[in-house]
Amino acid sequence: SETSYSTKKIYRQKGTGGARHGDRNAPIFRKGGIYKGPTPRSHAHDLPKKFRKLGLCHALSAKAKAGELVVIEAAEAEGKTSVLAKQVKNLGWKRALIIDGAAVNEAFARAAANIDGLDVLPSMGANVYDILKRDTLVLTKAGVEALEARLK
Numbered sequence: 001s002e003t004s005y006s007t008k009k010i011y012r013q014k015g016t017g018g019a020r021h022g023d024r025n026a027p028i029f030r031k032g033g034i035y036k037g038p039t040p041r042s043h044a045h046d047l048p049k050k051f052r053k054l055g056l057c058h059a060l061s062a063k064a065k066a067g068e069l070v071v072i073e074a075a076e077a078e079g080k081t082s083v084l085a086k087q088v089k090n091l092g093w094k095r096a097l098i099i100d101g102a103a104v105n106e107a108f109a110r111a112a113a114n115i116d117g118l119d120v121l122p123s124m125g126a127n128v129y130d131i132l133k134r135d136t137l138v139l140t141k142a143g144v145e146a147l148e149a150r151l152k
Helices: 049-065 081-091 106-112 128-133 141-150
Strands: 069-072 096-099 118-121 136-140
Touching (some): 049 128, 081 106
Parallel strands (some): 096 136
8 A cells, every 4th residue: 555554444343333444544534545546657668679770770861861960070179168169159050969989078078068959979879869859960980980880
């Protein structure tokens, strides 16, 4: 039961003139349990690996076809948000996702952390939802190689 009461019968079954009751945590009582109340559960849905791989291929193809895919040499910055924000504004990236290689440059990630609409992911973190949600997809050379290896 959801409530912590004793399961002892609150009074005898017969002879009181009152209704029959069991214990205090019955839904009819104040502070009792909730009748057919919500139970916490996961509504997650697992997809097969091949299906997820196909989805990622299609998402990357869609970005390339729409001309929203940009490949850069490397994602590096000296750790200052203002400098990176100025570069992003000059490039015209409003909402961009940057996918780096196996590990993201720590200084770059720190600089990009506080820029609104800019997200940085390692290649293993790349997913269909994040790719399609952003206007621009930016891949580093290392990110391209890692994604190629992942999608082989």
